[in-house]
Amino acid sequence: MEKKKDALAALRAYADKKPSRSEGAEEAARLTGRLYGAEGTARGRGALALARRPALLALLAAALVLTAALLFAFFYGGGQKEPMYFEDSSIYTETIEDIGQFQQENGLSLSLFEGDFLGSKYTAVRYIEDGRLLYVRQTAAALTEEGPDTITLSICISEGRFPGFNVFTQLDQTMQVGGIEAAYGQDSVDENTFYAKFTAGGFAYCLKLVTFGDAQALESYIAQLL
Structure with a gap:
């Protein structure tokens, strides 16, 4: 019981600090583990994964846009064509x-x-x-x-x-x-x-x-x- 009280106090202190999103997700996972044991740790890790998902999706979207741009430049780009030879x-x-x-x-x-x-x-x-x-x-x-x-x-x-x-x-x-x-x-x-x-x-x-x-x-x- 004392451990849970300590963890709750730590959560309140953590909330007052207003950490960054990534730091906050990791800290939340650790504190949840202290409150609820292994099950809570798993939940915390799930929350961390959800927090990271937007960043991963953004990176994936950027990669797709870059790939599309490269393909467009390759097939339809303004590269100079060889001048026509007139026989x-x-x-x-x-x-x-x-x-x-x-x-x-x-x-x-x-x-x-x-x-x-x-x-x-x-x-x-x-x-x-x-x-x-x-x-x-x-x-x-x-x-x-x-x-x-x-x-x-x-x-x-x-x-x-x-x-x-x-x-x-x-x-x-x-x-x-x-x-x-x-x-x-x-x-x-x-x-x-x-x-x-x-x-x-x-x-x-x-x-x-x-x-x-x-x-x-x-x-x-x-x-x-x-």
């Missing part, structure tokens, strides 16, 4: 007779070589399946003190990988021209051939230059487009 057999070329009218009809404002260039010709490359405009190409020549330069400029209108463009993904040098960075490189076989790629006005410009000059000549041609 030679899937594209066709059309001659552009009037480049000004062509740009107006297609809502374009492209930077092209103008002025003292000889024999400028323009072509449009489209996707056979839907007629989508893939890129516009200009070929021209220029007379310099060192000799004639041959220029092939391709302006990518649609995103994708096109036949003959692989060389522009392997350029290992850069230069700053007119506030933009251009990647460039020299042909491994023909030292008179240079390649450059840069972005301007939202389009990728791919330039092939055959010249008797050097990389400075390439820089000069890029500057004319900016």
Whole structure:
């Protein structure tokens, strides 16, 4: 009887302390054991388990939400897809007779070589399946003190990988021209051939230059487009 009185006094003292939920549950289990013996201890442990259940449920819910988020990101995430490769057999070329009218009809404002260039010709490359405009190409020549330069400029209108463009993904040098960075490189076989790629006005410009000059000549041609 005295033990129960002591336990009841301890319970009152414990209630006055206002312990935390987890500490309170453990203390309640101990005091219940003192009051009611082994059966009370079992009841106290049951109360402790009930007190811990909300925390366990919260952890489980958080784990489920995290798993769902990871699965969603894996299957529907915004990871970049590999650009579509257009085979030679899937594209066709059309001659552009009037480049000004062509740009107006297609809502374009492209930077092209103008002025003292000889024999400028323009072509449009489209996707056979839907007629989508893939890129516009200009070929021209220029007379310099060192000799004639041959220029092939391709302006990518649609995103994708096109036949003959692989060389522009392997350029290992850069230069700053007119506030933009251009990647460039020299042909491994023909030292008179240079390649450059840069972005301007939202389009990728791919330039092939055959010249008797050097990389400075390439820089000069890029500057004319900016």
